Amino acid sequence: MNDLRDLYQEVILDHNKRPRNFRIIPQPTHQANGLNPLCGDRISVYLDIEDGVIQDIAFQGAGCAISSASASLMTEALKGKPVADVDYLFEAFHGVVTTERECPNGLGKLSVLAGVRDYPSRVKCATLAWHAVRAALEERKEAVATE
Amino acid sequence: MNDMSALYSMTSGTGSPLGELDIARIRADVPILRQQVHGKPLIYLDNAASVQKPKAVIDAVSECYTGYYSNIHRGVHLLSERSTAAYEGARGKVRAFLNAASAREIIFTRNTTESINLVASSFGGSRVHAGDEVLITGMEHHSNIVPWQLLCERTGAKLKVVPFTDAGELILEEYERLLDSGPVRLVAFVHLSNALGTLNPAKQMIDLAHARGIPVLVDGAQSVPHLAVDVRELDCEFYAFSAHKIYGPSGVGVLYGKQALLEAMPPYQGGGDMISLVTFEKTEYAELPNKFEAGTPNIAGVIGLGAALDWLNAIGLDRVAAHEHALLEYATARLDEIPGLKIMGAARDKAALAAFTLEGVHPHDIGTILDREGIAVRAGHHCAQPVMQRYGVPATARASFAVYNTRDEVDALVAALWKVKEMFDL
Ligand SMILES: Cc1ncc(COP(=O)(O)O)c(C=O)c1O
Numbered sequence: 001m002n003d004l005r006d007l008y009q010e011v012i013l014d015h016n017k018r019p020r021n022f023r024i025i026p027q028p029t030h031q032a033n034g035l036n037p038l039c040g041d042r043i044s045v046y047l048d049i050e051d052g053v054i055q056d057i058a059f060q061g062a063g064c065a066i067s068s069a070s071a072s073l074m075t076e077a078l079k080g081k082p083v084a085d086v087d088y089l090f091e092a093f094h095g096v097v098t099t100e101r102e103c104p105n106g107l108g109k110l111s112v113l114a115g116v117r118d119y120p121s122r123v124k125c126a127t128l129a130w131h132a133v134r135a136a137l138e139e140r141k142e143a144v145a146t147e
Numbered sequence: 148m149n150d151m152s153a154l155y156s157m158t159s160g161t162g163s164p165l166g167e168l169d170i171a172r173i174r175a176d177v178p179i180l181r182q183q184v185h186g187k188p189l190i191y192l193d194n195a196a197s198v199q200k201p202k203a204v205i206d207a208v209s210e211c212y213t214g215y216y217s218n219i220h221r222g223v224h225l226l227s228e229r230s231t232a233a234y235e236g237a238r239g240k241v242r243a244f245l246n247a248a249s250a251r252e253i254i255f256t257r258n259t260t261e262s263i264n265l266v267a268s269s270f271g272g273s274r275v276h277a278g279d280e281v282l283i284t285g286m287e288h289h290s291n292i293v294p295w296q297l298l299c300e301r302t303g304a305k306l307k308v309v310p311f312t313d314a315g316e317l318i319l320e321e322y323e324r325l326l327d328s329g330p331v332r333l334v335a336f337v338h339l340s341n342a343l344g345t346l347n348p349a350k351q352m353i354d355l356a357h358a359r360g361i362p363v364l365v366d367g368a369q370s371v372p373h374l375a376v377d378v379r380e381l382d383c384e385f386y387a388f389s390a391h392k393i394y395g396p397s398g399v400g401v402l403y404g405k406q407a408l409l410e411a412m413p414p415y416q417g418g419g420d421m422i423s424l425v426t427f428e429k430t431e432y433a434e435l436p437n438k439f440e441a442g443t444p445n446i447a448g449v450i451g452l453g454a455a456l457d458w459l460n461a462i463g464l465d466r467v468a469a470h471e472h473a474l475l476e477y478a479t480a481r482l483d484e485i486p487g488l489k490i491m492g493a494a495r496d497k498a499a500l501a502a503f504t505l506e507g508v509h510p511h512d513i514g515t516i517l518d519r520e521g522i523a524v525r526a527g528h529h530c531a532q533p534v535m536q537r538y539g540v541p542a543t544a545r546a547s548f549a550v551y552n553t554r555d556e557v558d559a560l561v562a563a564l565w566k567v568k569e570m571f572d573l
Contacts, residue, residue, distance in 0.1 A: 004519050008512070008570055017507075040528040040541050041511075062541050064511035065571075119515060 006115040016065035021058040021075035033143040034132030045132040071129035077108045090130045097126045165470045174551045176201045187521030190556045195341050195547030197391045207454035211447040237453030244456050246377040251435040254402040259368040260290040262387035262402035267294035269412045277303030280329040284309040286340045289530040291366045315343040315492035334363045338370035342531035343492030344500040373499045375464045395455035399448040416441040467550045478557045500547035507573045510544040520563040
């Protein structure tokens, strides 16, 4: 089971059990839903953006441990960051979960999700929340799907 | 194929239960099972999604391509005659398998989904009008929902849904009430639910519809590999299934339809093979079944389906059903031992699969961890999202059985589920 521990690390199990920023922001400046058609998981993300900076970010929804932990860790990583950094951070995170790329600064504890790279069918779980954030920033109304 | 039935009856005699030796022989017939995944012996419990193929089926397909393949129904040369004979021979095997009155009532399609779409488009398109109703159940696969929704959108008809209990059984009083409450033009229901394992009382439901003059389509995608189906005894108007779920190749489906109805229905697709005369003014359609088989079909696949039915008949569907029933009972008891595990679907009549949730672990994570133990299960909504909504869960994990599965494999599943709990500190 050692290789499975690479995927299900303590930090991931912890964020799955006690997700951070797991709430609704009543009047967000930006909001969107993400949908993983493979498993039917849905997640909603809420952002409060002022002067180009993410002042607050939260999420709600049911998902697997990977998608829940990834969403939780993402909210921690993005809070206080300039909106302009989101695309770069997403690209970097995508690299971490799909290739051997090192985790750059700015992604915080998100590096614990690197184990996902050995489980190609789970990459969509890890990136669902990010897709939703992007959709929120682009003010897309329909739920974004991971495929 | 007589030699094969002799093989399986050696240990126990035809009609008697399949013993361990029989199952070992059956497993030896299915080459893909002899492999390791992630360093563990493969335990394939995703049979409701698609079943693995016996060598006899793989050989039949390969012999067609290496020995006598050609297009059918249109050549005077020897290969075309041989291919046509093998293709039509398979149609005869399907007829016998379903006990249909005539091979003309057997239409080859791509899969169950296309069989249902054929009926929705051809029968529905000509018989269902604005204000009419189509009645389905709450436990349908998306492929027995969406074609009817599309039909209703096109025609202005209404889709009505028979509810089911927490145990996963259709509420027959509601069914009768819905049959009486509007101009129902067609009933379509699943014989064996892929999400719950519920075996619906098909004969009773068909009789209730017929008492009101309403025709019935049965989605048999899950039922045919697990129980003997006699369409004349059921008396349904249409019966649909897929070859890939009954040990045959993917890309082939079957639609059984009563001859008089099929004859009265307009074609589904136009093209070659389905006509008897074409001029630019008017086209005359071919006789059944060709009227509904436009274009070159999956010739080798259909022949493979014939081989799959031979293989299954040699074992005997009654014995298959008994073996799988015992396996499901055993699995249900063992799964119930696991704290926090809830089986979804507790119908009195149930077959072939156990869908479940495990408190504190998402089915997707269960699926990934089991995979590393060599165990293939399905995790997700099983193309039955309304069923998930009914129980308020996003998804379930599902172990589904075929004739080649064993008690040892159930034990391995249970042991792996304990590991899942350990991994998640539960
Ligand atoms: C009950 C039921 N109906 C229909 C289908 C659709 O079968 P196919 O994908 O072969 O068309 C399935 C397959 O999962 C099923 O389980």
